[in-house]
Amino acid sequence: DAKTTQPPSMDCAEGRAANLPCNHSTISGNEYVYWYRQIHSQGPQYIIHGLKNNETNEMASLIITEDRKSSTLILPHATLRDTAVYYCIVKSEVRGADGLTFGKGTHLIIQP
Amino acid sequence: DTAVSQTPKYLVTQMGNDKSIKCEQNLGHDTMYWYKQDSKKFLKIMFSYNNKELIINETVPNRFSPKSPDKAHLNLHINSLELGDSAVYFCASRGTANTEAFFGQGTRLTVV
DSSP states (O other), X not given: OOOOBOOSEEEEETTSOEEEEEEOTTOOTTEEEEEEEEOTTSOOEEEEEXXXXXXXXXXXXXXXXXXXXXXXXXXXXXXXXXXXXXXXXXXXXXXXXXXXXXXXXXXXXXXX | OOSEXXXXXXXXXXXXXXXXXXXXXXXXXSEEEEEEEOTTOOEEXXXXXXXXXXXXXXXXXXXXXXXXXXXXXXXEXXXXXXXXXOEEEEEEEEOSTTSOEEEOXXXXXXXX
């Protein structure tokens, strides 16, 4: 699975949009981009994933560049409960039983 | 209903003991996992298991062994516990490829 690069930490004001970048310049054609988050002391939580089209669900939006070398997770109206470590993971689905490879993630802190 | 549940939530034990952590999922998923999160918060895959194959991370000591009595359960057995085994262990499950993984709330193991 391709490696990802994320900033170690970010701040965002409550109520504003939080934009979390991820670089995955070595991504290959069959690899998806997944985002998970881990709120302190809890298990990781799935947010969203995509292949090449932009995706939106009730939690967030995922914007993937046309060359697929980077992506941005957008939390449209951040709340204090969104403070967490956010992980961008690139994963091939050729071997479905393989687990997720977590990097260091971005620690997002929502400021009141 | 909790999708992926682990027991116990906390486990304190002495060096040299043998212990088990239980995991159950009620999602009908075919694949289950065990992850370890160490004191530096790095999340690493330990095992992936479905009814067809067991994939072992080669860095996991053979003191650790997964046991699956049925598709809904994947227990983690640890023999001869060492201080370095202290960590939070997460169980997870996943259905087909291109879908999200669901994580349990973790078991905090402390070896004294």
